[in-house]
Amino acid sequence: MTQATPKLLCRDVWKVFGPRAAERLAALGPDPDAAALQAAGLVPAVRGATLAVGAGEIFVIMGLSGSGKSTLVRCMSRLVEPSAGEILFNGQNLLAASDAEMIEIRRHKMGMVFQHFALLPHLSVLENVAFPLAVQGVARGVREARAREMVALVGLSGREGAFPRELSGGQQQRVGIARSLAVEPELWFLDEPFSALDPLIRREMQDEFIRLQSVLKKTIVFITHDFDEAIRLADRIAIMKDGAIVQMGTPEEIVLRPATDYVREFTRAVPKAKVVRVGSIMIAGPAAADLPAVAAGAAVADVAPRFLDGATALRVVDAAGATVGLLRQVDVVRLMLGGEPG
Amino acid sequence: MNPPAPLPRRGAPWAVALVAALALWLIWMLAPLLPGWASDWPKAAIVPAARWIGATVKWLTNEAALGPVAFSDLTRAIAALIDAPYRIVLSALSTGFLDGRGSTARMILPPFAWVAVVGVFALLGHRFGGWRLALLQILCLGFVAVFGQWESAMVTLASILVAVPLGVAGGVLIGIAAWRRAWIDRAIAPVLDLMQTMPVFAYLVPILILFGFGPTAAVVATLIYAMPPMTRITTLALRRVAPEIQDLGRMVGCTERQMVWRVLVPAAREALMVGVNQVIMLSLNMVIIASMIGAGGLGFDVLAALRRLDFGAGLEAGFAIVALAIALDRLSQAAAHGPAAPGAGRSYTLAALALVIGAGVAGLMLPGVQSYPEALRLSTGAFWSDAMAWINVNYFDTLEAIKNAALVHLLVPVKRFMLGLPWLGVAVGLGLLGWRLGGARLGVLAGVLTALIAATGQWEKAMTTVYLCGVSTLVAMALGVPLGIAVAGREALWRPVRAVIDTLQTLPSFVYLMPAVMLFRVGDFTAMLAVVAYAVAPAIRYTVLGLQGVDPRLIEAGRAMGCTPAQILTRIRLRLAFPEILLGLNQTIMFALSMLVITALVGTRDLGQEVYIALTKADPGRGLVAGLAVAFIAIVADRLIQAGARGARARLGLGAGGGA
Numbered sequence A: 001m002t003q004a005t006p007k008l009l010c011r012d013v014w015k016v017f018g019p020r021a022a023e024r025l026a027a028l029g030p031d032p033d034a035a036a037l038q039a040a041g042l043v044p045a046v047r048g049a050t051l052a053v054g055a056g057e058i059f060v061i062m063g064l065s066g067s068g069k070s071t072l073v074r075c076m077s078r079l080v081e082p083s084a085g086e087i088l089f090n091g092q093n094l095l096a097a098s099d100a101e102m103i104e105i106r107r108h109k110m111g112m113v114f115q116h117f118a119l120l121p122h123l124s125v126l127e128n129v130a131f132p133l134a135v136q137g138v139a140r141g142v143r144e145a146r147a148r149e150m151v152a153l154v155g156l157s158g159r160e161g162a163f164p165r166e167l168s169g170g171q172q173q174r175v176g177i178a179r180s181l182a183v184e185p186e187l188w189f190l191d192e193p194f195s196a197l198d199p200l201i202r203r204e205m206q207d208e209f210i211r212l213q214s215v216l217k218k219t220i221v222f223i224t225h226d227f228d229e230a231i232r233l234a235d236r237i238a239i240m241k242d243g244a245i246v247q248m249g250t251p252e253e254i255v256l257r258p259a260t261d262y263v264r265e266f267t268r269a270v271p272k273a274k275v276v277r278v279g280s281i282m283i284a285g286p287a288a289a290d291l292p293a294v295a296a297g298a299a300v301a302d303v304a305p306r307f308l309d310g311a312t313a314l315r316v317v318d319a320a321g322a323t324v325g326l327l328r329q330v331d332v333v334r335l336m337l338g339g340e341p342g
Numbered sequence B: 001m002n003p004p005a006p007l008p009r010r011g012a013p014w015a016v017a018l019v020a021a022l023a024l025w026l027i028w029m030l031a032p033l034l035p036g037w038a039s040d041w042p043k044a045a046i047v048p049a050a051r052w053i054g055a056t057v058k059w060l061t062n063e064a065a066l067g068p069v070a071f072s073d074l075t076r077a078i079a080a081l082i083d084a085p086y087r088i089v090l091s092a093l094s095t096g097f098l099d100g101r102g103s104t105a106r107m108i109l110p111p112f113a114w115v116a117v118v119g120v121f122a123l124l125g126h127r128f129g130g131w132r133l134a135l136l137q138i139l140c141l142g143f144v145a146v147f148g149q150w151e152s153a154m155v156t157l158a159s160i161l162v163a164v165p166l167g168v169a170g171g172v173l174i175g176i177a178a179w180r181r182a183w184i185d186r187a188i189a190p191v192l193d194l195m196q197t198m199p200v201f202a203y204l205v206p207i208l209i210l211f212g213f214g215p216t217a218a219v220v221a222t223l224i225y226a227m228p229p230m231t232r233i234t235t236l237a238l239r240r241v242a243p244e245i246q247d248l249g250r251m252v253g254c255t256e257r258q259m260v261w262r263v264l265v266p267a268a269r270e271a272l273m274v275g276v277n278q279v280i281m282l283s284l285n286m287v288i289i290a291s292m293i294g295a296g297g298l299g300f301d302v303l304a305a306l307r308r309l310d311f312g313a314g315l316e317a318g319f320a321i322v323a324l325a326i327a328l329d330r331l332s333q334a335a336a337h338g339p340a341a342p343g344a345g346r347s348y349t350l351a352a353l354a355l356v357i358g359a360g361v362a363g364l365m366l367p368g369v370q371s372y373p374e375a376l377r378l379s380t381g382a383f384w385s386d387a388m389a390w391i392n393v394n395y396f397d398t399l400e401a402i403k404n405a406a407l408v409h410l411l412v413p414v415k416r417f418m419l420g421l422p423w424l425g426v427a428v429g430l431g432l433l434g435w436r437l438g439g440a441r442l443g444v445l446a447g448v449l450t451a452l453i454a455a456t457g458q459w460e461k462a463m464t465t466v467y468l469c470g471v472s473t474l475v476a477m478a479l480g481v482p483l484g485i486a487v488a489g490r491e492a493l494w495r496p497v498r499a500v501i502d503t504l505q506t507l508p509s510f511v512y513l514m515p516a517v518m519l520f521r522v523g524d525f526t527a528m529l530a531v532v533a534y535a536v537a538p539a540i541r542y543t544v545l546g547l548q549g550v551d552p553r554l555i556e557a558g559r560a561m562g563c564t565p566a567q568i569l570t571r572i573r574l575r576l577a578f579p580e581i582l583l584g585l586n587q588t589i590m591f592a593l594s595m596l597v598i599t600a601l602v603g604t605r606d607l608g609q610e611v612y613i614a615l616t617k618a619d620p621g622r623g624l625v626a627g628l629a630v631a632f633i634a635i636v637a638d639r640l641i642q643a644g645a646r647g648a649r650a651r652l653g654l655g656a657g658g659g660a
């Protein structure tokens, strides 16, 4: 999953709020606990976050309100200055970058989508989408052509001349997405992009997002407080609580092996069969060649109907078609009834 | 509701008021027993602040220099900077573009035709508010033309058109600087406070000396008067821009300049436009007052009419001011809420251009298009004069009786009481009150400012101001609060009342003097009437806002407990609205003070008169010292009442917000 050099690497990132925060944090030594921080008059927002995001990966940060997700992602783009730690983007230390370098990086390599859209009210849809390019001084003709492409990409063709207040929430966020993509960023931040939308629209926007990513293959840091959304979209998930990352892994790993009770609480309502892949609960080894074949990468829920024909086991094959294991009906039933896999 | 927070050192409002009243009475009773210096500041010890200021201004104008640049060069440069655009605008609106000077001047280009000006206002009205606003603009400006006030109105409009862009630009720039750097914010906050509480006449004097008599000085005064609110509003508006929008600006890589001008200022546009509306209305108010230092225009007409007691002429000019005020206010308010048809700006510009040129050409052949035909003018001046004469002939005794009754039973006793108060007692009393309400700092501030007024030898005049202001405020509250109670919660009543007080508040303060003087001639009673008329609006407004803000569930609870309507009003609604009503009292006092100074024109004997005399004698020291004394009175009243309101809110568990 994570390649040799990850696109983005956070190493032991801390962010505490309070007067002279960085100094006081340093004085407390490595890994101070909550009581020590409070005694020093500091409010911790992010505590020792370490993570790596690989190129082309959708990395989701999940946690309840106030758990520090926004602060962490704002550290990654240096919208807030981390109190301690290291952030490497393409191997370059962002915390050592000058203001001018940061402006260049943000202009050309980063894009961000905001929870409440952050559209400029005085600009039309087209001008909003072209805004990042206008800031760079790109000529009007060029930037508007590019903006038109982006508007078409998010399915808003024909609304270029509208103003934000004339659009619905979902449409506004499409504009926000188009705008963040206008500069062709390498790294794409989305901070709870769909939280302000109602459930039906949210679902639709998630599908749209999946479609876009299948075309664009960006490196994505996606924030949400909605575990279902995380499961749906993520290649990998980091779960935050009180500023610290409590577990990190693929949706499947998290659903199958929650690290703490806190995480288990989230996974409880998730239909596991939809997340867990056949490969995870098969018995590795040979299988009779006459059994029906299923792919190791498929979700268990998708292959379960095959047992309706009366089979008690299925043959699992990898992408190349070679047999890799055996999927037993009992294991599937146990998973679907909510038990931990044997 | 939250449990009432324990508030050390702070008493209940009624208890504080009672104790204060008792203390005041005690001070008055004890005054004869005090040593002489405690009631009248000894003559020998008076701080000659007026002389110092006078000398400083003289030094500034005659000698001060920074290297080779004399201070007078600086003022001359500023004057030139303002004069150039003013000449152009005035030529375009009123005099026409001339070649040569004086009687040999030849007109190269006539001014805009009156039809064109009305048309441009109508176009603007249509752009921002549709047909209704366009019609209103035509009515208002047409009114000005029909009643023969066009020339004066255009002179006034020229000053406004120059002052407003400069005031807005200056306010926005200073506001941005204050938003960016905390130390600038801290440095200008007290200056803004002072400028907003200082009576306008006070800085007319130094401006008169630095810039001479004329429209330029008037525009400078207008700028100084109208800039502080714009500065405040800018800083606030930028602070209120959603943090996400700021993040957006940084994420797309804005430089600091791009951030301000392409992200924050446009995002704060609506709030900033509210500021522009304020600047326009304050400018209009000030341009009228500044006719005393040569602004000319409608203000001059009113002033001249007042001086020759020609009420008909004065009223006509007054109505024209009202029409202009309504036109400008509605237009800028509509502009603040965004154009009705966004993005159609170009066609409007073209239409306006076509109108100006077309009307100009047509005007060459048809003089009636160029300037409103003399023959069609209406004059109501004679009518008003006759009406006044009739009232005075038939009701003189009644009016006189009303006036005398008010004087004998209210004004004179209060005045005598106030003038009998020793400065030391009042300073100590206010100090203690401040300490009770808001802690040691407030106490020291109240005591020291009071003592300073005495120390500059203005105690008697200041107490006259306080007495007039106090009585007027009392009357305004006595009228405004019951009226507010009556209309609150009755939307059908409140809507027309609100429309009336909204309009009253847009009127320049000068206008209020007219009818009062006409009926009651000069004197304290007349001043009080004008002040009450001007200051009653906030009393009504805040009462209604306060009552409307009461949580309906609490009223419901009261009803469930079997309270009678009267009990619900006094025990629940008024009690919870009390902090808001206190803020209304505060605003009423501020309005009363600012109007009071203007009533110096109708012969009061207070600090306002002092400033006015200083203005006619061009004595900057005397004017500023008296002006500062008024500002001190305003600041002490403001801080004490605000502290009281905060205390009351906290006691009621209403949180920290509220007020304007």
Ligand SMILES: Nc1ncnc2c1ncn2[C@@H]1O[C@H](COP(=O)(O)OP(=O)(O)OP(=O)(O)O)[C@@H](O)[C@H]1O
Residues within 6 Å of the ligand: A017, A018, A043, A044, A045, A063, A064, A065, A066, A067, A068, A069, A070, A071, A072, A225
């Ligand atoms: N500027 C600040 N000053 C002080 N404390 C802050 C600041 N910004 C955030 N915090 C605190 O840091 C913690 C984490 O905030 P953050 O906004 O990162 O949470 P979040 O996970 O994004 O929550 P949400 O889902 O509500 O957006 C919170 O307790 C918050 O109060």
Ligand SMILES: [Mg+2]
Residues within 6 Å of the ligand: A069, A070, A071, A191, A192
């Ligand atoms: Mg957040």
